[in-house]
Amino acid sequence: MIFTQTVKNIIQYITEGFIAIFSPDRDSYPAVGLQPYGGTINARDSYYGW
Secondary structure: OOHHHHHHHHHHHHHHHHHHHHOOOOOOOOOOOOOOOOOOOOOOOOOOOO
């Protein structure tokens, strides 16, 4: 009886880990996309040919 309960607990532990790894994301980040830098360069002798 104790052996079967231990085996059941081990299988449940491994299965829950597998489900946590391969389940879809539950993040609620907004989809903002790429935000380009629109500021100015501070150094006067710097040149960037964008």
